[in-house]
Amino acid sequence: xxxxxxxxxxxxxxLDAAEDLFSRRGFAGIGMREVAxxxxxxxxxxxxxxxxxxxxxxxxVGRILDIIDQRTMAALAIGGDVLTRFDRWLDTLMDTLAExxxxxRLLLRSLFEDDELNGTSAEERHVDETIKxxxxxxxxxxxxxxxxxxxRKRSIPHVLQSLVGLTVYHFASGEFGEEMFGQSLxxxxxxxxxxxxxxxLLHDGLxxxxxxxxxxxxxxxxxx
Amino acid sequence: xxxxxxxxxxxxxxLDAAEDLFSRRGFAGIGMREVAxxxxxxxxxxxxxxxxxxxxxxxxVGRILDIIDQRTMAALAIGGDVLTRFDRWLDTLMDTLAExxxxxRLLLRSLFEDDELNGTSAEERHVDETIKxxxxxxxxxxxxxxxxxxxRKRSIPHVLQSLVGLTVYHFASGEFGEEMFGQSLxxxxxxxxxxxxxxxLLHDGLxxxxxxxxxxxxxxxxxx
DNA sequence: TTGACCACCGACCGATCGGACGGTATTAGC
DNA sequence: GCTAATACCGTCCGATCGGTCGGTGGTCAA
Numbered sequence: 001x002x003x004x005x006x007x008x009x010x011x012x013x014x015l016d017a018a019e020d021l022f023s024r025r026g027f028a029g030i031g032m033r034e035v036a037x038x039x040x041x042x043x044x045x046x047x048x049x050x051x052x053x054x055x056x057x058x059x060x061v062g063r064i065l066d067i068i069d070q071r072t073m074a075a076l077a078i079g080g081d082v083l084t085r086f087d088r089w090l091d092t093l094m095d096t097l098a099e100x101x102x103x104x105r106l107l108l109r110s111l112f113e114d115d116e117l118n119g120t121s122a123e124e125r126h127v128d129e130t131i132k133x134x135x136x137x138x139x140x141x142x143x144x145x146x147x148x149x150x151x152r153k154r155s156i157p158h159v160l161q162s163l164v165g166l167t168v169y170h171f172a173s174g175e176f177g178e179e180m181f182g183q184s185l186x187x188x189x190x191x192x193x194x195x196x197x198x199x200x201l202l203h204d205g206l207x208x209x210x211x212x213x214x215x216x217x218x219x220x221x222x223x224x
Numbered sequence: 225x226x227x228x229x230x231x232x233x234x235x236x237x238x239l240d241a242a243e244d245l246f247s248r249r250g251f252a253g254i255g256m257r258e259v260a261x262x263x264x265x266x267x268x269x270x271x272x273x274x275x276x277x278x279x280x281x282x283x284x285v286g287r288i289l290d291i292i293d294q295r296t297m298a299a300l301a302i303g304g305d306v307l308t309r310f311d312r313w314l315d316t317l318m319d320t321l322a323e324x325x326x327x328x329r330l331l332l333r334s335l336f337e338d339d340e341l342n343g344t345s346a347e348e349r350h351v352d353e354t355i356k357x358x359x360x361x362x363x364x365x366x367x368x369x370x371x372x373x374x375x376r377k378r379s380i381p382h383v384l385q386s387l388v389g390l391t392v393y394h395f396a397s398g399e400f401g402e403e404m405f406g407q408s409l410x411x412x413x414x415x416x417x418x419x420x421x422x423x424x425l426l427h428d429g430l431x432x433x434x435x436x437x438x439x440x441x442x443x444x445x446x447x448x
Numbered sequence: 449t450t451g452a453c454c455a456c457c458g459a460c461c462g463a464t465c466g467g468a469c470g471g472t473a474t475t476a477g478c
Numbered sequence: 479g480c481t482a483a484t485a486c487c488g489t490c491c492g493a494t495c496g497g498t499c500g501g502t503g504g505t506c507a508a
Contacts, residue, residue: 010455025337029252031495044498045456053496105336108393111400112329113249135404152428157404158421161397165389169332173385176335180359180381197382204376204428234485255465266487268467273485277466 011049013039019060023102027057027113058123061110064103065130071096076137082145089138090167090199097171098191104171135160166198235273237263243284247326251281251337282347285334288327289354295320300361306369313362314391314423321395322415328395359384390422 008016017038021030032053036043050056075092076085097104110127118124142159145151170177170185177185184190232240241262245254256277260267274280299316300309321328334351342348366383369375394401394409401409408414 026250026252028250029337032497033494041455042457043496044458047497048455048457108332109336112333112396112398113253154424155417155421158418160404161394161401161418162390162421162425164397165391165393166386167389169389169393170385172336173388174336177385180384193379194382194385197379197386200378201386201425256467257464265485268469268488269486271467272487 010039010041010045014041014046014049014056015060015063018056019064019102019106022057022060023106023109026109027053027117032056054117054119055121055123057110057117058119058121058127061106062123062127062130064100064106065127065134067100068093068096068103069130069134072134073137076141082141082148082150085141086145086151087199089141090163090202091195094167094171094191094195094198097167098186101171101186104168105174107168108172138163166201170194170198234263234265234269238265238270238273238280239284239287242280243288243326243330246281246284247330247333250333251277251341256280278341278343279345279347281334281341282343282345282351285330286347286351286354288324288330289351289358291324292317292320292327293354293358296358297361300365306365306372306374309365310369310375311423313365314387314426315419318391318395318415318419318422321391322410325395325410328392329398331392332396362387390425394418394422 014035018030018035021035021038032043032046035056036046039046046056050059071092072089075088078088079085080088139156139160142151142156146153173180173185181190185194238259242254242259245259245262256267256270259280260270263270270280274283295316296313299312302312303309304312363380363384366375366380370377397404397409405414409418
């Protein structure tokens with residue numbers, strides 16, 4: 001009979017520890033020994049669950065990408081007009097990045113390292129597909145807004161880059177960002193503030209004149 | 225007598241090679257052996273010029289930070305009203321990032337890794353001071369613009385984060401960004417396009433109504 | 449009781465890591 | 479000619495790297 005208490009499988013415990021470590025010092029900066037010590041297992045046991053270090057890394061990245069994918073897609077699925085869905089998408093993305101402290105940095109890091117770490121394993125293909133899935137959905141949303149005349153006509157790839165830069169980078173900026181704000185990036189009030197600032201900048205910067213009506217600030221997303 | 229041809233000192237050749245390698249695989253991902261091979265020297269010779277790997281890394285980061293510092297400060301020193309200086313600052317920053325292909329990625333990487341790689345060496349203190357110098361100048365510019373009523377009143381730390389996210393991240397996004405745009409991030413036309421997009425977003429997003437007059441696009445900065 | 453499967457382990461492997469050390473060739477100043 | 483400094487090199491070191499291998503103890507079905 002399974003224990004009633006929170007029983008976390010070894011595989012997930014490994015992923016948790018590896019996520020923390022990889023996000024802080026990157027793929028090359030972390031040894032399997034260090035991960036094993038953090039979990040409380042032996043190094044050989046890690047290879048029982050993951051066939052290689054690269055596969056463990058891909059699994060870590062894939063897991064948080066799945067969370068982001070699921071959350072942002074669910075946010076879009078609720079419906080509403082383009083602006084409502086866009087705001088909700090932003091809120092959800094930033095809430096997710098705020099909830100998972102390692103997500104931003106891990107994502108940016110993986111974006112840097114997979115230039116050489118490109119493999120063809122199942123996990124790595126899954127990562128690529130998930131990224132495309134997330135970006136595809138928001139691309140279509142932007143396109144819909146531009147065609148409807150509610151968003152300014154801008155280059156979609158550039159807007160995507162700007163979205164990543166405004167959201168993911170901020171939550172990945174670590175000690176640098178914390179020194180700038182004088183507090184942790186993940187305090188509820190700073191998260192709320194960031195969401196407001198990003199949305200305000202994008203409202204004024206992206207919305208066409210006739211769509212930009214009441215930009216109510218401070219009434220953010222679901223949680224944070 | 226010194227040779228008339230382009231004579232590059234070994235120290236600079238080491239910095240060049242290390243910049244390239246570190247920007248691609250990070251501090252932990254590169255061994256001194258690899259740097260030495262790229263320069264055409266032996267590993268021991270690197271330790272003749274730099275007392276440790278960490279110092280070499282700090283020297284690499286410090287060098288490109290110095291370039292950015294000098295260029296952006298010179299751009300501000302030319303003068304003009306707040307909006308003119310702000311635009312010129314953006315142009316100069318992005319031109320510099322576009323010229324030095326490794327700069328963006330190296331900067332973001334160093335921002336990530338020095339959370340644990342924080343030292344008290346002379347070079348590392350210089351890096352910190354240079355960063356503060358650059359951000360201090362643009363902070364004062366933003367403040368001036370907000371007080372003059374020509375820029376919307378926004379949280380300056382958040383605007384700084386947004387500036388980094390919109391500029392440095394883009395030029396650091398590597399293969400990921402190139403797949404999105406279908407071309408190298410450093411082609412002249414894409415650089416020009418990015419500068420226009422960022423300036424347009426910030427014009428609409430930051431400028432107060434009465435200041436936002438003729439946002440002429442496509443008439444960017446000095447070079448690229 | 450047996451055998452298959454599972455999670456896990458210690459010991460070990462060749463390779464590579466950052467770095468120390470001693471030595472050599474060249475140059476400049478005396 | 480001697481000395482000092484500079485730039486460079488080969489060799490060696492202890493530690494750590496990712497990964498393999500041969501186990502051990504436990505659980506469950508036959």
